[in-house]
Amino acid sequence: MGENDLSIKLNTIVEISQLVTSSKSFYSIKDKVVDKMLNVISPKKACVNIFDRYEYKYAYLVCKDTLDYIPKLFEKDQTPQGPKIHIDIYPPYIKEAIEAKKPIYIKRLSDDPRASGELEIANKEGYIGRAVFPLISSNSVVGFMTCFLEEGEELSSTDVDFIDSVALLLGLSMEITRYNGDIDRIVKKLREAIASIAKATDELYKNKGIDSFFTMISEQVCKLTNSEASLIVVEDHDIRVNTMAKFGKIEDFSHIVEFVFKEENKQRDVKLFSKKDLPKHIVDMGITSLIFEPLKKENDVIGHLIAINSKKYYNDDLKILAIYASQIVLSLIMYINSRRIFDNKLMERDLEIVGKQQDLIMSDKHMRLDGCVAIDYYYSPSRQIGGDFCKLVRMDDSRAIVFIADVMGHGILSNYFVAMMKGVLKTLLSEELTPSNLLNRMNRILYNDLDALNLFITARIMYLDFDKNIAISSNAGHLFPLSFFRDEAGNLKYSAMQTDEGIPLGVMEDAEYEQHTYDISDVEMIALYTDGIIEAGNIDELEYGTEGLAEFLITNSDKTGEEICDMISDEMHRFTGTQYMEDDVMLVIVKREMKECD
Known part of the structure; x- marks a missing residue:
């Protein structure tokens, strides 16, 4: 050769x-x-x-x-x-x-x-x-x-x-x-899990009872883990709950529950079983695979969440179960407590105080830069306390930072992490880090607290420089922004500013986040948002979607960003046909406003 x-x-x-x-x-x-x-x-x-x-x-x-x-x-x-x-x-x-x-x-x-x-x-x-x-x-x-x-x-x-x-x-x-593919699958499953937990929790608070709540969770666990059946068993004398809910094809759950309790008592930290790992009497029942997660209140096991017979279980299925288990216990405790406290009208006062605190955390909702650029956002929690967060930071006359995040779930726990995230963000911004390094640092700081409660946060940070006409963005599992520009015929069009989805904060301690630079010379408007907008459903069970949001923004592109933000609430109510939103709604508009220059 x-x-x-x-x-x-x-x-x-x-x-x-x-x-x-x-x-x-x-x-x-x-x-x-x-x-x-x-x-x-x-x-x-x-x-x-x-x-x-x-x-x-x-x-x-x-x-x-x-x-x-x-x-x-x-x-x-x-x-x-x-x-x-x-x-x-x-x-x-x-x-x-x-x-x-x-x-x-x-x-x-x-x-x-x-x-x-x-x-x-x-x-x-x-x-x-x-x-x-x-x-x-x-x-x-x-x-x-x-x-x-x-x-x-x-x-x-x-x-x-x-x-x-x-x-x-x-x-x-x-x-x-x-x-x-695994990351995309995990992110999708995590989002679906949170949406289903929120829906089930809403049903719980609408007085449909604990049994209905557990049945909805069991059904969603089957869907997200591709299982034939699932089971929730709870026995807690402190909160006076002793119940079992199941969904799926398996008829006799008693032997399964007995097997899971025995495995839990072995303290081996093994929660995933294939056919070869299961005892013969369980396999004879037609069970070929099983995963479970204990329901823990402080250090006490008060029950189990069990999924049965998927073609193949993955480690992220265990993560999904852990999230559900954590939320089941939290929702259960908060439900029992709220039923007691609301009788005395004390919870309303406490929630009002925390809600006002959250308003103070996110008080800067409008920003103006030189060069006819305005940045505005709208936020409405689905309940008195929400889990969405936005921070606008003016760097100088032509540069700004937009940070948007969505903490899993709602309520006091989400508000706690919103407050913590604001403090971490303020500290990291003072260090003048790149967008990707900022998310890397934030993830490592928040990971232990999020992991301990099986929570996560989707987030995106975008550095905007209107002198250089560039946007630098890094993403942690958050939705893609939409950019709006004119085609050759002068019509306003849009496209998604797609990058890597990135893993949400709190999922992997050593996650590394990338950043991408965009040319925004021809971009007239950028929209950042949370899933409460695009996943809002109407009476026909259709979602609003990114197409619906884009159409709304194009239709109202002659208005200012602040005016658009003022209109999004009515648009959501129009589409859903109700005044009640199932999830927090947040919309951030970055807009070159020509009439501001006149």
């Missing part, structure tokens, strides 16, 4: 590495990677197969553009990921490569008995040799890549090493993709 040939391969590896590390999706780069690889080796045909997580029964053919005959064999097995092929259909040496986690190269199939069942397909596809390279992620095989060699083509030992390196990079790309 010539020195020039080796140099080309090394440069190709560098190019592929840059592709992999700069992309968050394996599916967006897989074909480019294979094309780059085939450009510098003699085989001109290759394909990539991947497994669904670490289930090795089926493989999905996801990269097949260089093949002619083989894809046609599996057209009837097409799925969104690609043709789904049973592992037993593949030649035995492919399974050997997967088990050994090493490449296998067969120069001539006709000389190797392991390929005897493949010769007819090989003849029709036009190859005489084949090499298979496992894709490895975190020391597990997540797929494999195959190179097909026609007559006159062969692989040198250097070629094999080169292709193996490409396979390792594809494995890394899959790990990155799945990591980002």
